[in-house]
Amino acid sequence: MSSQTLSHAAQSIDSSDETPLAGAQAALAGRQARPLRFITCGSVDDGKSTLIGRLLWDTKAVKEDQAATLRRDSTGKQNELGLPDFALLLDGLQAEREQGITIDVAYRYFATDRRSFIVADTPGHVQYTRNMATGASTADLAVLLVDARAGILEQTRRHATIAALMGIRQFVLAVNKIDLADYEEARFRAISREFREIALSLGVRQVTAIPVSALKGENIVLRGDGAMPWYDGPTLVEVLEKATQRTGQTTGFRLPVQRVSRPGEGFRGYQGTVAGGSIKPGDSVVVLPSGVEANVKAIVTYDLVRNAAVTGDAITLVLDRPVDVARGDMIAAIDQRPQTGRAFNARLVALSPDGIVPGKRYWLKAGARRQRVMVRPTASLNLTSGNWDDATFLSVNGIGTAELDFEDTAIFDAYETNRETGAFILIDPETLNTVAGGMIDGKRSRAGCFDALPDADRASITLPARLLEAFLKTEFARSHAGEIRVNGPEQVDEE
Amino acid sequence: MNVIEHGRGKPPLDPHLKALENEAIHIFREVAAEFERPVMLYSIGKDSSVLLHLALKAFHPGKLPFPLIHIDTGWKFPEMIAFRDQVVAKHGLELISHTNPDGLRDNVTPFTHGSARYTDIMKTQALKQALDMGRHDAAFGGARRDEEASRAKERIYSFRTPDHAWDPRNQRPELWSIYNGMIHPGESVRAFPLSNWTEVDIWRYIQAEQIELVPLYFAKRRKVVERDGMLIWAEDKRLELLPGEQVREEMVRFRTLGCFPLTGAVRSEATDLDEVIAELEIATVSERQGRAIDRDQSGSMEKKKREGYF
Numbered sequence A: 001m002s003s004q005t006l007s008h009a010a011q012s013i014d015s016s017d018e019t020p021l022a023g024a025q026a027a028l029a030g031r032q033a034r035p036l037r038f039i040t041c042g043s044v045d046d047g048k049s050t051l052i053g054r055l056l057w058d059t060k061a062v063k064e065d066q067a068a069t070l071r072r073d074s075t076g077k078q079n080e081l082g083l084p085d086f087a088l089l090l091d092g093l094q095a096e097r098e099q100g101i102t103i104d105v106a107y108r109y110f111a112t113d114r115r116s117f118i119v120a121d122t123p124g125h126v127q128y129t130r131n132m133a134t135g136a137s138t139a140d141l142a143v144l145l146v147d148a149r150a151g152i153l154e155q156t157r158r159h160a161t162i163a164a165l166m167g168i169r170q171f172v173l174a175v176n177k178i179d180l181a182d183y184e185e186a187r188f189r190a191i192s193r194e195f196r197e198i199a200l201s202l203g204v205r206q207v208t209a210i211p212v213s214a215l216k217g218e219n220i221v222l223r224g225d226g227a228m229p230w231y232d233g234p235t236l237v238e239v240l241e242k243a244t245q246r247t248g249q250t251t252g253f254r255l256p257v258q259r260v261s262r263p264g265e266g267f268r269g270y271q272g273t274v275a276g277g278s279i280k281p282g283d284s285v286v287v288l289p290s291g292v293e294a295n296v297k298a299i300v301t302y303d304l305v306r307n308a309a310v311t312g313d314a315i316t317l318v319l320d321r322p323v324d325v326a327r328g329d330m331i332a333a334i335d336q337r338p339q340t341g342r343a344f345n346a347r348l349v350a351l352s353p354d355g356i357v358p359g360k361r362y363w364l365k366a367g368a369r370r371q372r373v374m375v376r377p378t379a380s381l382n383l384t385s386g387n388w389d390d391a392t393f394l395s396v397n398g399i400g401t402a403e404l405d406f407e408d409t410a411i412f413d414a415y416e417t418n419r420e421t422g423a424f425i426l427i428d429p430e431t432l433n434t435v436a437g438g439m440i441d442g443k444r445s446r447a448g449c450f451d452a453l454p455d456a457d458r459a460s461i462t463l464p465a466r467l468l469e470a471f472l473k474t475e476f477a478r479s480h481a482g483e484i485r486v487n488g489p490e491q492v493d494e495e
Numbered sequence B: 001m002n003v004i005e006h007g008r009g010k011p012p013l014d015p016h017l018k019a020l021e022n023e024a025i026h027i028f029r030e031v032a033a034e035f036e037r038p039v040m041l042y043s044i045g046k047d048s049s050v051l052l053h054l055a056l057k058a059f060h061p062g063k064l065p066f067p068l069i070h071i072d073t074g075w076k077f078p079e080m081i082a083f084r085d086q087v088v089a090k091h092g093l094e095l096i097s098h099t100n101p102d103g104l105r106d107n108v109t110p111f112t113h114g115s116a117r118y119t120d121i122m123k124t125q126a127l128k129q130a131l132d133m134g135r136h137d138a139a140f141g142g143a144r145r146d147e148e149a150s151r152a153k154e155r156i157y158s159f160r161t162p163d164h165a166w167d168p169r170n171q172r173p174e175l176w177s178i179y180n181g182m183i184h185p186g187e188s189v190r191a192f193p194l195s196n197w198t199e200v201d202i203w204r205y206i207q208a209e210q211i212e213l214v215p216l217y218f219a220k221r222r223k224v225v226e227r228d229g230m231l232i233w234a235e236d237k238r239l240e241l242l243p244g245e246q247v248r249e250e251m252v253r254f255r256t257l258g259c260f261p262l263t264g265a266v267r268s269e270a271t272d273l274d275e276v277i278a279e280l281e282i283a284t285v286s287e288r289q290g291r292a293i294d295r296d297q298s299g300s301m302e303k304k305k306r307e308g309y310f
């Protein structure tokens, strides 16, 4: 049935006049790509909900029952084209519907016959940095929306900055409501030129600008030739279909070990998801932080004992000799190792109302590895000027740089080179909430850091644990956090 | 130890399904490693069947490091229970079947108490009891974000207070694929490995992986009675016919499975997986199935009643 399915799906996407019905998602036949994840950003009223609603509607991702509810709920709220109010499709939570606001990141799903898509839909106003950072962390591409009449706003620049910071390297500028700007080509060209410059200044070269009317569905899924004969570029969906997946994994083999599997009879396997590079039996690997070396004996999965695994594969790795490996360790290519050390520099996005407090000890989780870390913010990004200003504290929604000091060895790649092994979250040890997302810039080695000191220049004192806590809270200890190493009675407050 | 290979000769998954499978396995392993007493909610339906298949993959060649919980309301299709027991035996699983004793004592049925109260007592309260009894700090569920609008914002680790409450305004941000599994005593998470799957993905995966399903998903001549626009399965003595109702034998199948008095059948000729998938597509395009809502969610039935269906 697959060839039939394909042609049917293509047809239903091309013919705009038939009643779009529920759930007729394109193509049950196999898709040749992973789902593309993208994020949409825009200021309030730029038409973001309409755009996403339009994407879902025109690709027939709206289910029968949803469509029925939509028609009923939007009586009287229909737009000029007699279509339902798309925003109703998106505002799912009761509280939101009542207040007419969107409070959190929502994920939407749609597909064409070529590819499937996951949209992180983030609100344009409240807590936008926090929500955008969350949505952007897994996105391969960002769709930035502007109102054709208003052009680029300060908000646009902020959104682009955050997207770039989170590692997104493909932008689509959707110049929306072009119908209200008389479909004027000059206007569109001017806006896209201005945006291209912003993107370039952020290091993003892959930019596509598209004139669209989300309301009328022009250049979203279907072409808008009639109204814009001057535009011969792709539709939004065409760009999304062709977008590259940012694997970003330019490092060697990485396997953060999630669990050790010992079902018996001498089987011992290390389970995890390959976070970089590839591996095959016979390859030499190093176990970090111990530094013990071994060779790969087998790659086990439920289906097959495989002769190779690549980034993204969830596998069970068997080594050729008994070595000590625990959850949180990393198995890596022997000749392309990640950075290991106790001091790193990172960028942070503060997610909690308490902000990020200098010298406070947090839990840091990266991959399957969780450890104590002392965090000292050093600068914060002014999203208006684009400058990094000196800072010692990050307030909620703040973006900053920080020094991280660990009590035991940390293992990272720079986020630039590996999004999996270069990312982490910070967890508040009291509330246990996730309070920051972080991206590693690199290892820090400088004078004043404990590890940089020769043995002769170090001394130790021993204190009761409760005094230690108090000591670490003092101004003195905080301002010398990088020079103090804390040992033992470890993780008393863990359980 | 001899490692069994289950996929010899099977064509590899397409990259789309492979990515979804990898993500789900990652979540399973993470939860199993971070929590002390995880458990998997097993409802016997197609999503649960996929969930179980993924769990088996995640821990292979080992066994599942957690038990399954099935909330048995006493009103499930007998074919579901038979299938459940068969699956449990085949994979050597540990199954906890729980029925709310209060509900049994008070004779709570979908007919006497209304679907909303019935569902609350026999499903929601029963689940809380089972989780509390086992002191489970993490429970896997098969929910998907595409199911309905209110689920679109659900996290993969959905944080619950000690009384199992979900506060949409107080969920932890989830970045990358790094999950925060730290909780205070009494708190718990629901973990959803299928969050990013759509219904079509589920069916395609079942097809590609040849996952066995309860036969109720396939068309067969079954005794049904039409009630409130739904075709209700009428082979259980506890279903009392209302005046004017007539039991007929029809070729039907079920699109979702739950308690039989609340689950509508659809007329169908699809007797195997390929035919069901083909029908799924045609049905949504032509609306051939009319208005029959066949979801086992009490909400939709409640709403229909309030809208004057009776």
Ligand SMILES: Nc1nc2c(ncn2[C@@H]2O[C@H](COP(=O)(O)OP(=O)(O)O)[C@@H](O)[C@H]2O)c(=O)[nH]1
Pocket: A042, A043, A044, A045, A046, A047, A048, A049, A050, A051, A079, A087, A124, A176, A177, A178, A179, A180, A212, A213, A214, A215, A216
């Ligand atoms: N004329 C026109 N109106 C639009 C277009 N896109 C959105 N709108 C309208 O702009 C208003 C705000 O849109 P909405 O999607 O709610 O904006 P959001 O706040 O960004 O989600 C609504 O009244 C929409 O109908 C468009 O392309 N053309």
